[in-house]
Amino acid sequence: MFKKVAEYGSLVRFSHTLFALPFAIASMWVAADGFKSYKLSEALFQAFLIVAAMFTARSGAMAFNRLVDADLDAINPRTSKRHLPAGKMTKKQVSFFVIVNGLLFIGIASFFNSLALLCALPVFLLLLSYSYWKRFSFLCHWYLGFVIGLSPLGAWVAIRGEFALLPMFLGVILMLWMGGFDIIYATQDQEIDIQTGLHSVPARFGRKKALQIALGSHILMLLAGLVFGFYFALGWIWWVVLLLMSISIFYIHVYRKSEDLDTMNRDFFLANVFISFLVMLGLIIWVIYV
Numbered sequence: 001m002f003k004k005v006a007e008y009g010s011l012v013r014f015s016h017t018l019f020a021l022p023f024a025i026a027s028m029w030v031a032a033d034g035f036k037s038y039k040l041s042e043a044l045f046q047a048f049l050i051v052a053a054m055f056t057a058r059s060g061a062m063a064f065n066r067l068v069d070a071d072l073d074a075i076n077p078r079t080s081k082r083h084l085p086a087g088k089m090t091k092k093q094v095s096f097f098v099i100v101n102g103l104l105f106i107g108i109a110s111f112f113n114s115l116a117l118l119c120a121l122p123v124f125l126l127l128l129s130y131s132y133w134k135r136f137s138f139l140c141h142w143y144l145g146f147v148i149g150l151s152p153l154g155a156w157v158a159i160r161g162e163f164a165l166l167p168m169f170l171g172v173i174l175m176l177w178m179g180g181f182d183i184i185y186a187t188q189d190q191e192i193d194i195q196t197g198l199h200s201v202p203a204r205f206g207r208k209k210a211l212q213i214a215l216g217s218h219i220l221m222l223l224a225g226l227v228f229g230f231y232f233a234l235g236w237i238w239w240v241v242l243l244l245m246s247i248s249i250f251y252i253h254v255y256r257k258s259e260d261l262d263t264m265n266r267d268f269f270l271a272n273v274f275i276s277f278l279v280m281l282g283l284i285i286w287v288i289y290v
Contacts, residue, residue: 019181019272020151021054022280023174027152027167029280031159034287050155053108057154060101061127061147067094068131076192098128113161116154123150138199141182142217145175169228170279173221177275180217181268183210211253218249234286241282245275 028050029035035043066073066084074085083089102124109120127147133140149171156167186193186200187210193203202210222245229238252271 019178019276020058020148020174021051022276023149023170024050024054024151024155026280026283027170028155028159029284030166030287031156031164034284046159049108049111050158053105053154053158054151056101056105056108057124057127057151060098060105060124061130063094063098063101064128065131067091067098072192072196072198075196076189078188078192109158112158115161116158119154119157123154126150134193134198134200136199138201138204140199141186141201142175142179144182145178146171148178149173149175166232169224169231173224173228173279176217176221176224177272180214180221181272183214183217184268187211215249215253218253222246222249234282237282237286237289241278244278248274 025047028047032038032043032046035046038046066082069079070084070091073079073082080086084091084094105124106117106120109116127150130140130144130147133143137143152167152170152174153163156162156164183201187202187207189198189200190202190207190210192198193200201213205213222242225238225242225245228234229242248271252267
C-alpha cells in the first residue's frame with residue numbers, strides 16, 4: 001500500500017504543491033483575521049481542509065495532465081520514463097486517480113459554505129483544462145499561472161463565503177510568477193515542442209527571448225506586489241518581503257544565470273519555494289501586528 005501511495009505521489013510530484021500552498025495559507029490567514037475568534041480545534045480543522053483541498057485539486061490536475069500528455073511524453077527523452085509511457089501505471093489507474101481526487105475536492109468544498117461548493121466543480125474543470133492550452137496557444141504558461149492563482153481566492157471563499165479583491169490580487173501575483181517560471185521550465189522542451197507542434201513561448205520565440213519574457217513576467221509580478229502593498233496599506237513588513245523577492249529574482253535571472261538547464265530549473269524551483277513562503281510569512285506577520 002505504501003509503495004502504491006509513493007507511486008501516486010511521484011506521479012503528481014507532491015513537492016510542487018509548495019508553490020501555491022503558501023499563498024493559499026496566507027489568504028486563509030488574512031480571511032480568518034489570524035483565527036483570533038476561532039477555537040483552536042476549529043482553526044486546525046479549517047486549515048486541514050484547505051490544505052487537503054489544495055492537494056486533491058492539484059493532484060487531480062497533474063494526473064490528468066500526465067494522462068493527456070502520455071503519447072507526447074513517450075517521444076520526449078526527458079519525459080519518456082514517466083509512469084504512463086514507462087508502463088509503471090495504466091491509463092485506467094490514472095483516470096481513477098483523477099476522478100477520486102475530483103470527488104474528494106468537491107466533497108471537501110461541501111464542508112465550507114454554499115459558494116465554495118458551487119465553485120468546486122468549475123474550478124476543478126478549469127484546472128484540468130490547462131492540459132489542452134499548449135495545443136493552441138503560447139499563453140499556456142500564464143493560463144497555468146491563472147488556474148494556480150485561483151488558490152488564494154479559493155481559500156478566501158472557503159473561510160468567508162464571498163469574493164474579495166485581496167485574494168484576487170494575490171492570484172495575479174502568483175499568475176505572473178508561475179507564468180514566468182513555467183516559461184523557463186519549458187525551455188527544456190523547446191525542440192520537442194517545435195517537432196510536435198505544441199505551443200510554448202520558447203518554441204515560438206526561441207530560448208534567449210523566452211528567458212527575457214520570463215524576466216518581464218517576474219518584473220510585472222514585482223510591480224503588482226508594489227501596488228498590492230500600497231493599496232492594502234501593508235506597511236514595512238510587505239516592503240521587506242518585496243525587497244527580498246526582488247533580490248531573489250535579480251540573483252537568479254542575472255547573477256546565477258546559467259546555460260545549464262538543469263541548474264537553472266533547480267535554482268528557480270528553490271526561488272519558487274522561497275518567494276511563496278516569503279509572501280505567506282509577510283501576510284501572517286501583518287495580520288498579527290495590524
